[in-house]
Amino acid sequence: MRLRYSPLVMTLYLLFLLVPIYWLVNMSLKTNTEITSSFSLYPRDLTLRNYVVILTDPSWYMGYVNSIIYVTMNVVISLTVALPAAYAFSRYSFMGDKHLFFWLLTNRMAPPAVFALPFFQLYSSVGLFDTHIAVALAHCLFNVPLAVWILEGFMRGVPKEIDETAYIDGYSFPRFFVKIFMPLIASGIGVAAFFCFMFSWVELLLSRTLTSVNAKPIAATMTRTVSASGMDWGVLAAAGVLTIVPGALVIYFVRNYIAKGFALGRV
Amino acid sequence: MALELDEVGRAVKGQVHIQPTTLTLDKGTMNVLLGPTLSGKTSLMRLMAGLDAPTTGRIRWHGQDVTGQRVQDRKVAMVYQQFINYPAMSVYDNIASPMRLMGKPRAEIDRAVRETAEMLKLTPMLARKPLELSGGQQQRCALARALVKGAGLVLLDEPLANLDYKLREELRAEIPKIFEASGAIFVYATTEPEEALLLGGRTATLWQGRVTQFGPTTEVYRRPADATTARVFSDPPMNFLPCDKAGGRITFADGAVLPAAGPLADLADGPYTAGFRANHLHLHAASPSAMGFDCTLGVTEITGSETFLHITHGPDRWVALVHGIHDLTDGAQVRLWLDPAHIYLFTPKGQLAAPAAYAMAA
Numbered sequence: 001m002r003l004r005y006s007p008l009v010m011t012l013y014l015l016f017l018l019v020p021i022y023w024l025v026n027m028s029l030k031t032n033t034e035i036t037s038s039f040s041l042y043p044r045d046l047t048l049r050n051y052v053v054i055l056t057d058p059s060w061y062m063g064y065v066n067s068i069i070y071v072t073m074n075v076v077i078s079l080t081v082a083l084p085a086a087y088a089f090s091r092y093s094f095m096g097d098k099h100l101f102f103w104l105l106t107n108r109m110a111p112p113a114v115f116a117l118p119f120f121q122l123y124s125s126v127g128l129f130d131t132h133i134a135v136a137l138a139h140c141l142f143n144v145p146l147a148v149w150i151l152e153g154f155m156r157g158v159p160k161e162i163d164e165t166a167y168i169d170g171y172s173f174p175r176f177f178v179k180i181f182m183p184l185i186a187s188g189i190g191v192a193a194f195f196c197f198m199f200s201w202v203e204l205l206l207s208r209t210l211t212s213v214n215a216k217p218i219a220a221t222m223t224r225t226v227s228a229s230g231m232d233w234g235v236l237a238a239a240g241v242l243t244i245v246p247g248a249l250v251i252y253f254v255r256n257y258i259a260k261g262f263a264l265g266r267v
Numbered sequence: 268m269a270l271e272l273d274e275v276g277r278a279v280k281g282q283v284h285i286q287p288t289t290l291t292l293d294k295g296t297m298n299v300l301l302g303p304t305l306s307g308k309t310s311l312m313r314l315m316a317g318l319d320a321p322t323t324g325r326i327r328w329h330g331q332d333v334t335g336q337r338v339q340d341r342k343v344a345m346v347y348q349q350f351i352n353y354p355a356m357s358v359y360d361n362i363a364s365p366m367r368l369m370g371k372p373r374a375e376i377d378r379a380v381r382e383t384a385e386m387l388k389l390t391p392m393l394a395r396k397p398l399e400l401s402g403g404q405q406q407r408c409a410l411a412r413a414l415v416k417g418a419g420l421v422l423l424d425e426p427l428a429n430l431d432y433k434l435r436e437e438l439r440a441e442i443p444k445i446f447e448a449s450g451a452i453f454v455y456a457t458t459e460p461e462e463a464l465l466l467g468g469r470t471a472t473l474w475q476g477r478v479t480q481f482g483p484t485t486e487v488y489r490r491p492a493d494a495t496t497a498r499v500f501s502d503p504p505m506n507f508l509p510c511d512k513a514g515g516r517i518t519f520a521d522g523a524v525l526p527a528a529g530p531l532a533d534l535a536d537g538p539y540t541a542g543f544r545a546n547h548l549h550l551h552a553a554s555p556s557a558m559g560f561d562c563t564l565g566v567t568e569i570t571g572s573e574t575f576l577h578i579t580h581g582p583d584r585w586v587a588l589v590h591g592i593h594d595l596t597d598g599a600q601v602r603l604w605l606d607p608a609h610i611y612l613f614t615p616k617g618q619l620a621a622p623a624a625y626a627m628a629a
Contacts, residue, residue, distance in 0.1 A: 161351045164318055167338045168345050169412070170368035183355035 021244070027237035035233045050238035060239065063218035066132065068246070070207070070215065071200045073136035074143060078196045079189065081140070082147035087177070089148065090155035091163070101152070104145035115141060116209045123210055130212045138206045143196040150195060150261055154188025155181075187254075191261035194254045201247060218243055269293045270420055270452055275314055275324035284310045286477045287323055292452050294419075297443060297468030299484060300456040302499055307476040308456040312422045315454060317341045328419070341420075344413035348425040350405035352397035358384075358408050359393040365416040383411045386445060403434035410442075414449060421446075423455045427462075439465060460502045464488060472499045489626035494617040497542050503575070503586040505542045510612075512536050517612075521581055523558050525607055530621045539620055540613045545575075547609035548587035550601065557604040564599045576601070 027035055028050050029043040038044075054060040088094075089101055119138050120129070128134040158181070166176040182189065208220040222239050254261070269291050276287040285307050292298050300308045313319040314326070317338040326334045333341060344365070352361050359380060366376045384390045387407040397405050406426060413421055423442070427435040443466060446453045457463060463470045463484055471481040472491075479496040480487050491497035498504045510519045513536045517525045527534065552559065562578040562585065569575075569592050576587040578601065587603055595601065608624040 159349060159351065161347045161349055162353070164338075165345065165347070165351045165409075165412075166353070167318070168316060168341075168343055169365040169416070170339050171364075172339060180353050180355070186355075 024237050024240050024244075027233060028241045030234055032232065032234050047234075050234040051242075053232075053235050054238055054242065060221065060235075063216060063221035063239075064242065066211070066215050067201065067207075067217040067219070070132040070135040070139075070217070071197055073132060074139045074200045075193050075196045077136060078140055078143040078147045079193060081144050082151055082192065083177075083182075083189075085144075086148045086151035086155055087181075089152045091160065101148075104148055107145045108142055112142070112203065112205045116205055119206065120209050129210065130214050132215045134210045135207045135215060135217070136200075138210060139196075139200045139203060142203075143199055146195055146199070147192040150192040151185065151188050153263070154185040154191075154260075158184050187257045187260075190254045191257045194250055194258070195261055197250055198247065269329070270315065271327040271330075272315070273325045273327065275321045275326060277310060277314060277319060278322050284476055285314065285321075288478050289324075290471060290478060290481055292420075292454065292469075294452060295450050297446055297453045297455065297466055299463040299466055299468060299470040300454060300473060301458075301460060301463045301470050302473030303458055306473040306499075308458075308473055309424055310476070311473070311478075312345070312424055312454060312456055315420065316343050316345055316422055342416075342418045343420045343422060344416045344418035345422040346406070346409045346413050346424065346426045348428045350397070350402060350409060350429065352405060352408050352412070354396065354398050357394055357396060358389060358400070361397060361408055362389075362411045362415050365412060369416075379415050380411075383415045387411045387414075387441075403430055403438065406430060406438070410438075410445075414445060417449075418451060420452045420454070421449070423453065425456050425458065428458070443467070460488070460500050463500070470500070472496045474499055490619065490622045491611070492619055494540060494542060494613045494619075497611060497613075497619075501544050503545045503588065505544055505611075506548070506583070506585040506587075507613075508541045508580070508583055510539050510541045512539060517541075519558075520583075521560065523560065525558060525610075528607075529624045530627060531612065534612065534620055538615055540615065540617075542611040542613055543605055543609050543623070545586045545588040548576075548585070548589070548603045548605055550589050550593065550603065552604040554606050557606050559602045559604050562601055562603055564595055564597060564601050566597060567593065567595050569593075576603075578603070 026041070026043060029046055029048070030040075031045055031047055031049070034040065034043070034045055089097060115138070119134075123129045123134045123138075128137075162180065162184070163176065166180050167173075171180065202219075204217075204219045204223070207217045208223075211217065211220065218239065222236060222243070251258070271292075272288055272290040274287040274289055275285065276283070277285040288311065300311060302308050310319070314321050317326075317333065317336060320335055324334075325332055328341070352358075353364065356364065362380045362383060363376050366379060371379075380393075381390070384393055387410060389404065389407055389411060392400055392404060392408075397408055400408065406429075410423075410426065413423075426442075427438055430438065439462065442455075453468075455466060457466075467484055469482060470484040470487045472479045472487060472495075474495045479499065480492045487496065488500055491500055494505070494507065508519055508521075510517050512518075512527060512531070512534055515527050515532070517527050517531065517539075519525070519541065548560075549557070560580055562580045565577040565579060565584075567574060567576055572590065572592070574589050574591065574593045576589060576593075576595070578585050578587060606625075611623045611626075612620040614620050
């Protein structure tokens with residue numbers, strides 16, 4: 001019976017996947033001495049000191065605040081721009097629409113490193129360097145095309161006759177869009193927001209290049225923390241655990257629509 | 268008080284969708300647009316609604332030019348073939364939405380919604396979402412939304428095409444009743460001649476973007492102005508056979524000869540095309556004057572109590588609809604009988620030369 005082994009294989013696989021996360025949580029609950037001096041599968045000397053450090057020291061917790069601010073700004077801007085654009089792509093045909101639509105996606109094909117230099121120079125010269133909006137705008141370069149693609153897929157699934165019926169009933173365009181149309185693609189908006197969040201939250205290169213102190217993201221804080229007394233392993237691990245939490249929370253809310261989102265709404 | 272189309276036409280990228288059309292739809296009438304798929308029924312309706320702008324001509328509503336007016340400002344309602352409702356709203360809110368947009372008082376809206384829902388048997392479903400309803404109920408919800416608005420022009424674009432047979436019959440019987448009460452101009456598009464006849468009112472037949480005839484439904488059916496109208500307004504399409512009139516006799520392509528009597532007697536000599544409907548061909552001579560045609564049977568379709576015979580007669584392909592079940596082998600030779608009273612004569616250009624005698628009598 002091969003079937004008998006499959007739960008075992010599955011469990012082993014899941015354990016394997018969870019090893020790094022377990023090790024991170026494990027480390028975050030240990031003291032530095034225990035981390036560096038011995039090998040232990042679980043914290044012998046359980047401590048929450050590492051978390052206390054992060055939640056009381058502004059240079060740590062402001063990293064989270066900064067990240068959340070620019071990620072939120074980015075999601076809002078991306079969706080505000082992408083909704084009308086996606087509507088236009090899904091409802092109207094105009095000269096070069098197909099090329100333009102494809103060109104949008106090609107924006108995602110260049111590595112962010114390519115844009116780090118122009119962004120840095122541009123933002124420095126216009127005084128946007130080290131602001132939240134700078135990072136949010138930079139991430140739009142990647143997130144707006146993605147959001148347009150995802151939303152267009154969802155919008156295409158809504159029959160055009162609904163638009164027309166609404167106009168006949170007397171809805172003006174803005175009112176129709178907000179009251180009738182947006183509820184119909186609510187899951188699409190959720191998925192697009194999630195993908196924007198995900199990219200912006202994990203992106204390190206641009207956010208680190210474009211900030212120094214005031215808008216420094218948590219990911220940058222984590223990778224720069226080597227103090228005079230050496231690495232503070234425990235605190236870093238705790239920061240890592242706390243960085244996973246927002247993503248896990250957000251993914252929980254859109255878990256049923258993720259697959260459609262990965263297919264850019266085209267299922 | 269009417270909707271007037273004055274030489275209204277529409278072309279998209281050089282392709283003519285609607286040829287210049289002049290129609291006057293009077294207040295309180297049921298108007299059927301009859302034509303096969305792609306004949307321009309929906310295009311014409313979208314022009315009437317104002318969803319598309321005509322490339323030529325003017326549209327007048329109660330004498331006022333409304334060409335190019337925003338669809339929101341027109342007093343129209345439309346129901347599509349697909350069941351179009353607002354899925355995120357309850358049935359109640361769906362029906363209420365056009366009235367809310369007009370800024371009517373809450374009590375009036377409530378009364379109108381409940382009245383319309385009652386009429387369309389939607390009262391128990393008011394709290395539900397449209398997608399939780401059956402197809403027939405969804406379409407009734409769309410009809411209710413169109414009715415409650417009190418629009419002067421109600422456009423129904425094949426509203427029953429996506430429903431099953433039973434529901435279709437049920438709703439088809441209800442629609443004229445509902446319509447009578449509202450006093451609006453109704454326009455009803457359909458592909459089925461039978462549906463046009465059941466709805467009554469007036470019918471405009473469409474063929475390739477052109478209105479071929481407009482008049483009282485039974486009149487158009489009995490006296491089609493040309494062969495195209497006759498073909499559109501017959502299901503299965505009308506059968507045709509070339510013939511010649513000379514010296515008081517009509518000679519058909521296969522040699523059959525018919526003395527020109529009744530309305531045929533006054534026709535000028537020359538070539539004509541004879542037309543007759545599928546249900547007028549019989550397997551047995553129904554009257555002594557019936558003419559027999561030798562045909563080759565192609566395919567037989569049996570639909571319960573009737574049989575469709577797809578036949579070839581010389582170069583012509585015909586369809587006969589005969590009563591009863593006839594188990595005939597494909598490829599067999601059959602003799603089909605036609606009463607001369609059922610023959611329409613068309614000129615070579617397709618204009619009606621003489622209507623069938625039975626149609627004159629009716």
